Amino acid sequence: xxxxxxxxxxxxxxxxxxxxxxxxxxxxxxxxxxxxxxxxxxxxxxxxxxxxxxxxxxxxxxxxxxxxxxxxxxxxxxxxxxxxxxxxxxxxxxxxxxxxxxxxxxxxxxxxxxxxxxxxxxxxxxxxxxxxxxxxxxxxxxxxxxxxxxxxxxxxxxxxxxxxxxxxxxxxxxxxxxxxxxxxxxxxxxxxxxxxxxxxxxxxxxxxxxxxxxxxxxxxxxxxxxxxxxxxxxxxxxxxxxxxxxxxxxxxxxxxxxxxxxxxxxxxxxxxxxxxxxxxxxxxxxxxxxxxxxxxxxxxxxxxxxxxxxxxxxxxxxxxxxxxxxxx
Numbered sequence: 001x002x003x004x005x006x007x008x009x010x011x012x013x014x015x016x017x018x019x020x021x022x023x024x025x026x027x028x029x030x031x032x033x034x035x036x037x038x039x040x041x042x043x044x045x046x047x048x049x050x051x052x053x054x055x056x057x058x059x060x061x062x063x064x065x066x067x068x069x070x071x072x073x074x075x076x077x078x079x080x081x082x083x084x085x086x087x088x089x090x091x092x093x094x095x096x097x098x099x100x101x102x103x104x105x106x107x108x109x110x111x112x113x114x115x116x117x118x119x120x121x122x123x124x125x126x127x128x129x130x131x132x133x134x135x136x137x138x139x140x141x142x143x144x145x146x147x148x149x150x151x152x153x154x155x156x157x158x159x160x161x162x163x164x165x166x167x168x169x170x171x172x173x174x175x176x177x178x179x180x181x182x183x184x185x186x187x188x189x190x191x192x193x194x195x196x197x198x199x200x201x202x203x204x205x206x207x208x209x210x211x212x213x214x215x216x217x218x219x220x221x222x223x224x225x226x227x228x229x230x231x232x233x234x235x236x237x238x239x240x241x242x243x244x245x246x247x248x249x250x251x252x253x254x255x256x257x258x259x260x261x262x263x264x265x266x267x268x269x270x271x272x273x274x275x276x277x278x279x280x281x282x283x284x285x286x287x288x289x290x291x292x293x294x295x296x297x298x299x300x301x302x303x304x305x306x307x308x309x310x311x312x313x314x315x316x317x318x319x320x321x322x323x324x325x326x327x328x
Contacts, residue, residue: 049076055104063097063104066236078105081229082160082205087181089166089224090209092233093260095272098209101233102162117207118154119162122169124216128176132189146192151176155187158201167210167217174223181206181226209233213266235271245278252312256305265305267298287315295319 052075055063065073078101081088090098106117120131133149154161166174180187185200208227210217224230235257240250256268269277273296280289290309294317297305302319309317 049073049080052076052079057100057103058107061100063100064239065104066097066101066239068231074101075105077229078102078207082106082203085202085205086228087206087226088208088229088231089227090207090231090233091212093213093268093270094211095270096233096235097271098233099162099164102160102207102209106160116157116159117162118150118157118159119164120150122163122165122167124168124170126169126173128173129191131173131176132187132191134191146195152187152189152198155180155198155200155204158203160204161206163206163208165210165214166208166223167212167219168214171218171220171223174220177206178222178226180204213260235274240271240274243275243278244282245274246281248313249274249277252309255312256308265301267301268305269293269296287317288320290315290317291320295321 049072051073052065054065055075057063063075065075068074068077078088090101092098102117120126129149131149131151133147133152135144136147137144148156151161153159163169163174163177179185180200187198187200189195189197206227210219235253237250237254240253241247253269253274256265257270259265260268273293277289277293280292290313294302294306294309297319306317309315
């Protein structure tokens, strides 16, 4: 049976066992350089990205790894990026598993060597203090104490920082991350001079996620350029079926997603919505599940999606709404 490692070897290209290494050469300063000294072997590359298998998130739900570039496992790639402090940017519609992947890779027990992650969810009102921390008054003692923010805690504990919905945060606020992402590697506390600057450790790096279609989403080029990996995250339709979503519903969702990508719709049901549909269908029947899905659809897309659902599934659907009083 072919493994992900075998597929990676095939994708990259297997070097013949007897192949001679390319010769090195002397640089102007006398140092010896060349392909063999700069690029890891394919075998080493595969070993460093060995598949990690199914992971359990903090909420107890299993995360099933997906492939990146057709061969790399997402959890393995994310952990490898951390080892090299290569910051990662995920983008895609909500409900596709961006946050779930980050939790699966890092927010676990310390026994597996990936001992936690700090998270901040961005909004248009997020400030630098929300990242670094601020002073809060104790209601009992009336004293002001420093409350560290997720950025402070992530550096202090040498764990990854997840910035969710990063594109909603004012780019001027996000400049607080620049010195830590570009090699200066020191977190300073201008709002609390009593705190000594913190040196970034080998386990710290930034993961960010955003929905490019959300109104007001924006990121500065200065910030985008600091992320070494830019990875689009969509729904794994085969996984949706394997997790119990009806095949005809998955087919409809795929069709709607193509139309969203073409700009005909602003929304289409992704994995999270499909799994919710499957639960409702099992517990309350298909009619209820379809009505709930239609109710979840944004108003600007509702008529269009209603027509697609009705035509494709051959069922009359209306969104959930309360009716008349039930007689007791």
